[in-house]
Amino acid sequence: MSLWNWIYQFIGRAEAAGDTLRADLFRPFQDALELFETDPDQAFGLLAEGRQAAQQLREAWWILFYEHWQMQVLLFYKPDLKAALDMSVRCAVETRKETYAQFPQRVCLHEDLINAYMGSDPAGYADQIVQALDYIQAEVTPDVDCRFCLQGMRVEFALLMRRLDEAERETAIYTAMTQRTGHYLTAAHTSQCSLSYLRQQWDSLLGWAQAGEALARRHDKPQWLLEFLAWQAFALQKTGQSEAAQRIFRSIMLQEKRLGAVPTESYFTALSTYHEISGEYSEAMEVRRRQLATLVGKGKTQTEVECRLHILRLLQQMGLPLGEEMTAARDIAAQLVDPSRYLAEFDQLSRGV
């Protein structure tokens, strides 16, 4: 039974029995869903309320249903990986119970755990992440949406690890398999953009970003829309189409104000490098500072280290002292399972290389 079938049947039974409290259990989710990208705090509050209602009614599956969606908000929209990791571990332990053996969202909860680790220290837990993805692969049947999430995670992991050949292979699969979807196909386009950027294929980047923009608009995905626009601005600037790039840049500023969720990591990268290639270092620095403000204390350790690395490089390019920034960057890097790669880069920067 799919998740949505279960929900449909549950609500139907509750309505038929005149059990309004149970019949209303889905509603906080519906309300929250509309707010994920525009007001994630409120969305999280509504989901917490749904969870509490489920707890009062002793509906174990519904409690985990709401926790899964709370984790989605924590993982992708607020984002707060510290809280997400704690919650995902607790949920993973809970799902071992017999009560959840048939729970259609069990796999999603396991994916949340992997996503939490991927978001915090993907390199540090690489082996366990790969094994866990393989394990889930065996659990996922071809008729459920989980297969899209799983493929998206494989792509994301390969990109985070900078395994570009693997990323290219997995992204091609992801794009092909999501052709008839809205959300996942748009997600696949964000991956294609990241891949093109890492491959330094600017025309390809522009193409995917333009196609992605159309999808994000059609499926009302403001967070990804912003990312696609930023990639376009960057790619246009990179290919010498400055006027068009500036036009898009102006619309980015408008769109960003409307977004309640934290923009994606790729957005900050695209925007910052757009400024860098335009020689606007202080603007690039301002973008990275904004990104850093969204990361501090949130448990996205690898991303925070990389953001700090970008800040250090910008400081060096601007001829400014690295001082305290370097100390802070080293302190955060020390939280990674294996910080050696970053520490080596910090050493190089310290030596002025």
Added chain:
Amino acid sequence: MEESKRQQFQIHLPGLLKVLAENLYSSKKVAVRELLQNSHDSCVRRSAEGNERGYRPRVEVSVDPERRVLTISDNGSGLSTEEVTEYLSTIGRSYTRELGEKLSVLSPDEASQLIGQFGLGFLSAFLVASEVTLTTKSMKEGSQALRWRSTGDVHYDIAPGERDAIGTTVELKVKPSASFMLNSELLVETIQQYADFLPIPIYMAGDNMPINLMTPPWDAIDRQTAMLDYIGRVFKMSEPLAIIQLHDQTIDLGHDEITIPLQGFLFVPSHSVASVHEYGDLAVYIRRMFICEHQRDLLPPWARFVRGVIDCPYLQPTASREEIHQEDMFGSVQQALEQQLVAGLRNIAETEPTVWKRIVQGHSDVITGWAVRDNEFFAQVADIVTFRTSRGLLSLPEYLKLTNGTVYYVTRELGSLQEQLLGEGRGVPVVDASWFSVTAFLQKYADFKQDIQLVQLDGESKQLLRPVDADPYLALMDFYRKLGIRVRVVTFKPEEVPALVIYPKDAEFITESRNALDQGMLPGPLAGLVSDYIDKMKTSDEDDIRGTLYLNASCALIKQLAETPPAEATRDSVLTLIYQVARLFAGRTLTPTDVKAAFGETIKALEALASK
């Protein structure tokens, strides 16, 4: 390819009729509403176009269970032959809409009373009827009566009819699946649900009194009584804490202003039972015709302690008129409602503080949930919202008077008894913060007021214990240590309690996870990730996880035991009992096996005592 040819869609009318009639509407009852509305609009038309002095519109409904016929008759404008063909038999073409467009210039008052607009309503008759016969005589001079008949297929018949008076009679041959229509009581209930406020009287055949109220409660002479009656009748509630009557509202569009015509009222029920969307809903009328109930998108999301009824002609019904379109003016109506609700509540807070306090206290869970998200709202309620404490419901100012500026709270109901006991032992009540928003509210309150300390007691109960010199108790401690029990000697109140077992915050989860990992209950690859996290969880002292026994040096029994020589035979049994009782009282991290073992030890100790 040859040049393109322009072709026309082919419509399979019976199929379309079936789809529209059976799928457009969710309830068969709407057929009654649609027919009553046609009658109403027809009467409005006769009033507007007929210029007849003394015209008294009326609608009459009757049922003949034997013939299975439901009849709805009106003395409205009737239909001419052309109108029957143009409007009645043309799906999607609405005479009322076209009349409304005409009248909006010449007679805007009458135009605003017209309800129909889609030209689909008449189709709903086929939801309940296998055959529909309409006999009508138009108010147009020289008109002859007509009889129109259809069984819902592609054909209809028109023939001369028998009728002297101007107006229309619709006869429905009721299908077996809609037999409830032939039950007079159910029929009256349905008519009252949809058409209670229509200004034209609706009679059941043979009755002298109309079955509809005709006047909505907000227009009644004794509004207060009428509104209370409506709340009791429709919402099945009594004694609302407050009623806010709605009126037209001007809203600022930035570039311009617009006045939203609003009628109805909002009310605050006496209390909430649960938070999640229990209330926050409206019954919606458009031009006095009931559209839907439990509409939850018009009121602002924080207003879940409010219910009400509105009539707003700017709302746009869907084609089935069972829902409201959420576009165009919907947002403006939402805004108008929010403005009036905020103003109404502010007025209550300022002029009737006792009522405001009762509202906040009656809906504290809902209100704390919203207040943590909205600073302005938080400031309004911060000092009056009440919390469940170990001494009943208290507001924070009331609570803080008892605790000298510190808020002691527990976040989980399970296991909170021990913390409450400790709190009360020190003379401080404990706040139950198990509702998700309470902790956030307390935090916000502490930030807002400053100089307020928050102490979470679950996992941190040690804050209520006072260390003492352990020397006089070394023999007791030695007894427990030999059993592998971690032990401390402290003082705490109440003095009657000899000992407590206290666990750190995540002890249960860590224990549960380790058990699950040890027993291989988590899939291998996931187990590694879980294990890594559990290992990193704050465990200042590994032994803590198993709990620490705190002996109460203030307790007379503990003092007496400390002075008892270790060789005294009963001492060990009593110490065993003390530990097991404390462990069971804490109730945490115990598996069924642990509980069984604890009872086993308890019984052994009791038997040892009994044998002495």
